[in-house]
Amino acid sequence: MGSCNYDETKAKSSAIFELCKDESAVFEKLALRLSQQLKAYPDELLGVACPKNDDVTKVRAALEAVPQLSSHLLDDGDVFDVFDLDKRICICSMHDAKGLEFRAMHLPFAEHLTKMGDTQKRLAFTSVTRAKTSLTIYHVQSLPGYLEQARDKNAPAKAPPDVRALFPAGRKK
Numbered sequence: 001m002g003s004c005n006y007d008e009t010k011a012k013s014s015a016i017f018e019l020c021k022d023e024s025a026v027f028e029k030l031a032l033r034l035s036q037q038l039k040a041y042p043d044e045l046l047g048v049a050c051p052k053n054d055d056v057t058k059v060r061a062a063l064e065a066v067p068q069l070s071s072h073l074l075d076d077g078d079v080f081d082v083f084d085l086d087k088r089i090c091i092c093s094m095h096d097a098k099g100l101e102f103r104a105m106h107l108p109f110a111e112h113l114t115k116m117g118d119t120q121k122r123l124a125f126t127s128v129t130r131a132k133t134s135l136t137i138y139h140v141q142s143l144p145g146y147l148e149q150a151r152d153k154n155a156p157a158k159a160p161p162d163v164r165a166l167f168p169a170g171r172k173k
Contacts, residue, residue, distance in 0.1 A: 013134065013135075015135040015137070015150075016134075016136045016137070017136075017137050017143070018136060018137065019140075020138055021140070023058070025140075026108050026140060027059070027062035027063070030048065030059070030136075031063060031069060033136055035066075035068050037104045037134070038068075038069075038072060038088065038089075044102075044103035045088050045101075045103060046089045046090070046104045047102030047130055047131070048090065048091045048092070048105075048106045049092055049096075049105065049106070049127040050091070050092070050094065051093075051094055051107075051109055051112040051113050051120065052093070052112055053093055056091055056093050059091055060073070060091050071087075072088050072089045073091065074087045074090045094107075094126065094127045097126065097127050098126050101132060103131075103134065104131060104132075104133065104134035104135075104136070105131035105135050105136075106136045106138065107124075107135070107136070108138040109138065109140070110138065110143055110144070110147060111141040111142060111143060111144075113144045113147070114141075114142065114143070121146065124146075
């Protein structure tokens, strides 16, 4: 985008769609990627934004069980109040991610957006745009059409999706 200040020549941004066989595979892949990103992006916040509050609870419980991640999780309710620099993983709902920015953003259970309509499409747009350089979208079932199109359109080139292409109807003129 023309207004982006990120220098793609230093490190390429990425958008990855992870199809998982089941819920436990979502947690496994998410934990692995977060562990890698804690090392790759020192002193940077990492975000996990879930479509539903039930998903937030499940993801938090799964990540608290991972020893190398549990000490890095922001406490419930501390989404907007970060003082402990060791706590760099924010797990929240997509709604709570609004206004925040993360080096890497993870969207588990994106298939839950399928039945949620235009409001959730706007929340998905907001969540996708919270990522500075790395976006990973995890799903077990089919994605909403607008995310399927973005994945299919960008898969051969492995290029990050154009956010405007993801949400053409959501843009205001």
